[in-house]
Amino acid sequence: LFTRLPELPYDYSGLEAYISGEIMELHHDKHHEAYVDGGDTALDKLAEARDKADFGAINKLEKDLAFNLAGHVNHSVFWKNMAPKGSAPERPTDELGAAIDEFFGSFDNMKAQFTAAATGIQGSGWASLVWDPLGKRINTLQFYDHQNNLPAGSIPLLQLDMWEHAFYLQYKNVKGDYVKSWWNVVNWDDVALRFSEARVA
Numbered sequence: 752l753f754t755r756l757p758e759l760p761y762d763y764s765g766l767e768a769y770i771s772g773e774i775m776e777l778h779h780d781k782h783h784e785a786y787v788d789g790g791d792t793a794l795d796k797l798a799e800a801r802d803k804a805d806f807g808a809i810n811k812l813e814k815d816l817a818f819n820l821a822g823h824v825n826h827s828v829f830w831k832n833m834a835p836k837g838s839a840p841e842r843p844t845d846e847l848g849a850a851i852d853e854f855f856g857s858f859d860n861m862k863a864q865f866t867a868a869a870t871g872i873q874g875s876g877w878a879s880l881v882w883d884p885l886g887k888r889i890n891t892l893q894f895y896d897h898q899n900n901l902p903a904g905s906i907p908l909l910q911l912d913m914w915e916h917a918f919y920l921q922y923k924n925v926k927g928d929y930v931k932s933w934w935n936v937v938n939w940d941d942v943a944l945r946f947s948e949a950r951v952a
Contacts, residue, residue, distance in 0.1 A: 869926070
């Protein structure tokens with residue numbers, strides 16, 4: 752079974768005025784919890800299928816597990832990728848900053864590309880800054896739902912939830928305003944730690 756729902760590393764209102772406390776409470780306590788519960792259910796049903804040697808529903812169970820486990824993992828990264836404004840550097844420095852300059856030309860170029868990926872998602876999905884362990888480089892990705900269109904092996908460094916439940920109560924359908932505000936609460940210390948760990952994985 753999954754571990755319990757991870758606690759937020761700040762109060763529900765800790766990211767205001769950029770992300771409202773009401774959104775954070777609903778997003779964490781209801782939506783993320785649903786992925787944890789859904790993943791546990793899929794694992795239980797897979798165990799039952801093994802016990803009965805009955806794999807008639809294997810396609811559905813594998814999809815359920817992938818969807819819910821990905822939702823759990825993505826959100827677990829997403830919460831730590833953010834911090835109250837002023838508690839983390841405003842932009843990446845040191846090795847992460849140098850790598851972003853190397854692969855994107857500048858921080859502003861990366862930010863523009865990431866923003867375009869986020870706002871260009873059709874439907875529900877995520878924008879992500881990832882480490883590609885084969886190419887040994889950082890890429891931006893947009894992927895759908897929680898897992899579709901995500902290249903195997905990509906290690907998430909920075910995740911942005913672009914499902915409507917992440918922003919609609921505050922920003923309605925203006926995704927661009929949500930993304931612009933979100934940059935104010937990115938926790939670059941956490942992203943730098945993930946980068947350091949990903950390069951040696």
